[in-house]
Amino acid sequence: MHNFDFVKPSTIAEAVSALSHEGAQALSGGQTLIPTMKQRLAAPGTLVSLTGIAEMQGVCLGDGGLHIGAATPHAVVAREAKAHYPALASLAAGIGDPAVRNRGTIGGSLANNDPAACYPSAVLASGATIVTNTRTIGADDYFQGMFTTALHDGEIITSVVFPIPEKAAYVKFDQPASRFALTGVFVAKYAGGVRVAVTGASQDGVFRWREAEAALTANFSPAAVSGLTVDSRHMIADLHGTPAYRANLVKVLTGRAVAAAS
Amino acid sequence: MTKVSMTVNGRTVSGEAEGRTLLVQFLREGLGLTGTHVGCDTSQCGACVVHVNGQMVKSCTVFAQDVAGADVRTIEGMANADGSLSVLQQAFQDHHGLQCGYCTPGMVMSAAALLKDNPKPTEVEVRHHLEGNICRCTGYHNIVKAVLAASGQDVSKIAAE
Ligand SMILES: Cc1cc2nc3c(=O)[nH]c(=O)nc-3n(C[C@H](O)[C@H](O)[C@H](O)COP(=O)(O)OP(=O)(O)OC[C@H]3O[C@@H](n4cnc5c(N)ncnc54)[C@H](O)[C@@H]3O)c2cc1C
Ligand code: FES
Ligand code: FES
Numbered sequence: 001m002h003n004f005d006f007v008k009p010s011t012i013a014e015a016v017s018a019l020s021h022e023g024a025q026a027l028s029g030g031q032t033l034i035p036t037m038k039q040r041l042a043a044p045g046t047l048v049s050l051t052g053i054a055e056m057q058g059v060c061l062g063d064g065g066l067h068i069g070a071a072t073p074h075a076v077v078a079r080e081a082k083a084h085y086p087a088l089a090s091l092a093a094g095i096g097d098p099a100v101r102n103r104g105t106i107g108g109s110l111a112n113n114d115p116a117a118c119y120p121s122a123v124l125a126s127g128a129t130i131v132t133n134t135r136t137i138g139a140d141d142y143f144q145g146m147f148t149t150a151l152h153d154g155e156i157i158t159s160v161v162f163p164i165p166e167k168a169a170y171v172k173f174d175q176p177a178s179r180f181a182l183t184g185v186f187v188a189k190y191a192g193g194v195r196v197a198v199t200g201a202s203q204d205g206v207f208r209w210r211e212a213e214a215a216l217t218a219n220f221s222p223a224a225v226s227g228l229t230v231d232s233r234h235m236i237a238d239l240h241g242t243p244a245y246r247a248n249l250v251k252v253l254t255g256r257a258v259a260a261a262s
Numbered sequence: 263m264t265k266v267s268m269t270v271n272g273r274t275v276s277g278e279a280e281g282r283t284l285l286v287q288f289l290r291e292g293l294g295l296t297g298t299h300v301g302c303d304t305s306q307c308g309a310c311v312v313h314v315n316g317q318m319v320k321s322c323t324v325f326a327q328d329v330a331g332a333d334v335r336t337i338e339g340m341a342n343a344d345g346s347l348s349v350l351q352q353a354f355q356d357h358h359g360l361q362c363g364y365c366t367p368g369m370v371m372s373a374a375a376l377l378k379d380n381p382k383p384t385e386v387e388v389r390h391h392l393e394g395n396i397c398r399c400t401g402y403h404n405i406v407k408a409v410l411a412a413s414g415q416d417v418s419k420i421a422a423e
Contacts, residue, residue: 006264006281006327027328034323035304037282047281049328075317097394098375099308102317103324179393 001037008049012056012158016133018048019154026050026156028071028108031100050107056158059084064129065163070107070156077106086262087168088126091118091186094172096179107157113205115146115236116180120206122162122170124197125186129161146205165190167220169260171253173200175240182240183249185209187257193217196254201246203234212254222255266330270295271339279326285319286310288326289336297337297367301396308395311368311375312336318375320394337367340374350374350412357417359408361399369395373409382413385420 009015018024023045027033036042050056056071059080066084068077078093078101095101095109095118109119110130123130123139130137132155142150151157165188172184181200188195194216196209215224230250235243266283267276270293277292289295289312298321301309305323312321313335340348347355350373360366369392376383376391383391388409389402397405411417 001282004281006325008328008330027325030323030325030328031305034284034325038303047325049325051328097308098372098391099311099318099320099394100305102319 002040002043004044005046006049007046008052010052010054012053012133012156015048015050015053015156016154018046019156021046024048024154026111028105028111029073029103030108031096031104032108032112032114050105050156056107062161064161066161068106068160068162070110070158070160071105072107074101074104074106074109085162085164085168087165087170087186087188088122088162091122091170091172094118094170094179106160110142110160111149111151111157113143113147113149114180115202115205116175116178116182116184116200117206118170118172118181118184118199121181121184121186121197121199123160124206124208125168125188125195126162126165127190127195128163130157131159131161132157140208143206146203148205163190167261169257169262171257171260173249173253175200183246183253185250185253185257187216187254187261189216189220189261194220196257198250198254201235201250203236209250209254216258220258220261222258225251225254225258264327266326268329268331269333271335281325281327283326284322285312285314285324285326285329285334286321289321289334292326295336295338299364299367301364301368306394306396307365308368308372308392309365311371311395313371313375316378318372335371337370340370350377350409353408353412354405357404357408357411359400359405365395365397365399369397369405373405373412376409377413382415383409385410 025044027047027049050071056069058069074092074095082089130142168188170186172181175182183200186197196212199206212225230247232243232247235246263278266279299309301307310322314332388406407417
């Protein structure tokens with residue numbers, strides 16, 4: 001790993017100012033960025049740690065739903081979101097392993113937007129709002145393909161606001177070696193309709209399965225999706241599964257998520 | 263280089279760290295605490311697990327400067343004050359929860375974190391909790407047995423496999 005300067009600000013304003021310098025990059029839990037730096041796929045000149053900023057930590061109810069500070073570790077979301085949004089808490093409790101959950105954060109996961117990551121599906125299915133140091137971004141505008149988001153250079157996610165659904169569930173088919181989603185589906189039922197978001201399947205990253213949303217809005221039962229088919233043309237092909245296998249998983253997991261929704 | 267201080271196994275320590283100095287390097291190379299192992303260096307295997315402010319983390323995937331001031335506990339801090347093995351460590355020995363021993367420091371630190379939150383875990387809970395700890399020797403069975411025994415549960419009915 002190349003060496004770098006390390007800074008640990010205690011406010012968002014100080015972090016934003018440190019990140020405005022050439023070659024500076026944000027560090028949250030480091031569970032993705034540190035391995036990437038070891039492989040020399042990233043070599044920032046300065047790392048700006050976000051883990052010492054109190055205003056970016058924690059889970060609380062507020063305007064528009066459940067507010068989660070971007071630097072909140074997965075283990076804290078698993079514990080503290082349970083009473084308010086159980087499906088989100090159980091998603092957080094299923095990420096990686098306990099040590100990864102104690103360091104990895106929701107903001108880091110969303111900024112990274114790995115095509116097999118769990119949180120992007122919850123954000124998209126909930127129609128959540130990404131709050132940054134300069135603006136708010138709706139979930140439908142935020143995700144822009146594998147590892148690509150609407151964030152600008154030097155912009156940091158400070159929190160995420162999740163509208164709380166009537167019912168929801170996340171079902172992940174684990175890739176057993178990494179425990180990332182081989183495919184995962186998040187279903188959320190709101191008064192205004194049902195949203196279905198799929199991770200781990202498409203080459204374009206997380207996406208909404210609109211056909212299932214329409215069918216489930218009319219009839220919220222696993223039977224409503226059993227007659228649908230999923231187009232496999234843009235699905236990921238790797239040693240763990242073919243595009244057709246993943247397309248089938250999308251349908252099967254959607255049915256299971258509807259059955260499990262509470 | 264920056265001077266970094268933290269509490270390790272109850273003692274205040276300090277040492278020099280670069281930006282890129284990992285917590286595991288600070289412990290092993292800086293403080294000579296070589297009980298914490300590096301297996302994969304890619305956050306997969308859990309051999310490097312230590313506790314930071316009471317929570318298990320992979321010390322190969324944390325920068326030393328990011329945990330300056332923290333309370334760190336390593337395998338060297340797990341024995342009883344008189345030097346005898348803790349209940350959990352003794353259970354690993356009694357139930358043959360190790361062969362080469364490479365993964366053992368991480369297994370003990372991970373298991374200790376589980377028992378602190380969940381003093382009587384089920385077998386399923388133990389296996390689930392240890393998902394991020396890889397052992398290439400034991401087949402896990404006796405590790406799980408050792409953790410259950412350390413929690414005071416009867417393991418006589420669990421076959422040795
Ligand atoms: C063994 C293992 C298993 C895993 N399993 C899963 C899994 O099952 N499901 C899953 O979803 N993930 C999994 N992960 C990934 C894990 O959840 C990471 O924690 C997460 O993807 C990145 O979060 P982080 O806080 O560690 O970010 P970092 O690694 O610190 O940062 C990642 C990227 O985001 C940027 N960044 C960080 N925070 C912000 C912010 N607030 N604003 C703007 N940019 C920011 C950084 O500059 C960097 O580019 C796993 C990781 C490991 C090592
Ligand atoms: S050495 Fe840290 S997880 Fe393997
Ligand atoms: S005892 Fe050898 S790796 Fe676990």
